[in-house]
Amino acid sequence: MSGHRWITVAALSGLSAVMLGAFGAHWLNDTGFLELKYADADNKVIAGMTVPASYASLRNFETAVQYQLTHSAALLVCGLLLSITPLRMLNSAAWCFFLGITIFSGSLYLLVIAGPRWGGIPWGAVVPIGGTLMIVGWSLLAISAWKLHARRSASVE
Numbered sequence: 001m002s003g004h005r006w007i008t009v010a011a012l013s014g015l016s017a018v019m020l021g022a023f024g025a026h027w028l029n030d031t032g033f034l035e036l037k038y039a040d041a042d043n044k045v046i047a048g049m050t051v052p053a054s055y056a057s058l059r060n061f062e063t064a065v066q067y068q069l070t071h072s073a074a075l076l077v078c079g080l081l082l083s084i085t086p087l088r089m090l091n092s093a094a095w096c097f098f099l100g101i102t103i104f105s106g107s108l109y110l111l112v113i114a115g116p117r118w119g120g121i122p123w124g125a126v127v128p129i130g131g132t133l134m135i136v137g138w139s140l141l142a143i144s145a146w147k148l149h150a151r152r153s154a155s156v157e
Contacts, residue, residue, distance in 0.1 A: 003086075006079030006094045013101055014072040020109065021065040024058065034058055034112070057112045064108035071101045071134055078141065081148070090144040096137030104130025 001009075028034055034054035041053035078094035081087070104127055111123040 001091060001094070003079045003082030003084070006075060006082060006091075008079075009098060010072050010076035010079055013075060013098075014069060017065055017068040017072055017105075020068070021062075024061045024065060028058060028061060028112075037115075060108050061112045064105040064112075067134070068101050068105040071097050071137070074137065074141065075101070081144070085148060085151075087144050087147065089140050089147065093137045093140035093144060096133045096140060100130045100133035100137055102130070103127075104134060106130070 034057050035052075038053035038057055043050045044053055044056035045051075046056055046059065075094055075097040078090055078097065082090050082094070107123045107126040107130060110118055111127070114123075116122065116124055
C-alpha cells in the first residue's frame with residue numbers, strides 16, 4: 001500500500017482511538033454498565049491487589065485505547081517514510097501495526113463490552129496474537145530505518 005494510504009489509515013485509527021477513549025471514560029466509566037455486566041464475576045488481581053472485575057475490565061479497555069493510539073503513531077511514521085522511500089519491509093511493518101491494532105485492541109474491546117467468550121471465541125487468548133504483530137512491526141520498522149540510513153550513507157560517500 002502507498003505511504004499516503006497508510007497515513008490515512010493511521011489518521012482514522014488515531015481518530016477512532018480518541019473516540020473510543022472518550023466512550024470508555026464517559027460511558028463505560030459513568031453509566032454503571034461494567035458494574036452491571038460484571039456484577040457476578042469473580043474479583044481480579046492486578047499488581048497484587050484484588051479489585052472488582054468491572055475495574056479490571058475498564059483497565060483492559062484503557063489499555064486497548066492506549067495501544068491503539070501509540071501504534072497509530074507508529075503506523076503514521078511508516079506512512080511518512082513510505083511516502084519518501086518505498087521499502088517492502090517498511091510496508092510489512094505497516095501491515096503488522098495495522099493488524100496488531102485490529103487484533104490486540106479489537107479483541108480487548110470485544111472482551112470488555114461483549115464478554116470473554118462472545119461468539120464462542122476466547123478473546124483473551126486472541127489478544128497476544130495482536131501483541132506479537134505489534135512487536136514484529138517495531139522490529140521491521142527498526143530494520144527499515146537501519147536500511148534507509150545505510151542507503152543514505154552509501155549515496156553520500
